[in-house]
Amino acid sequence: MPSIKGLTLNWGGEIANGADKSGDVVFPIEKLSNISDIKSLRYKFNASYDTDDYDDENYNHDYDMTINLNN
Structure with a gap:
């Protein structure tokens, strides 16, 4: 995919x-x-951030979105 001009990876x-x-x-x-x-398009991904706070339960999150397309 890096061959696609302007593609943000x-x-x-x-x-x-x-x-x-x-x-x-x-x-x-x-x-x-x-x-x-x-x-429609359904896009699911996981994201997290670095933290030293061992009590931080929000450092990791699952995202799930659906984009309905109109013709």
Whole structure:
């Protein structure tokens, strides 16, 4: 994928309440007859941050989002 001009491979920094992020997500599709066949995208990922606070239970978070597409 590094051959794609302008592709952002690392979002870096915080993903927290109020944080704005931009970057690229690539979904390889093996077979697709018509682009309008895609009705939604579901994106799940895990993110964490470094902490020395052993009582911090929020250092790791699972994200799960669905983006509905309108044709």
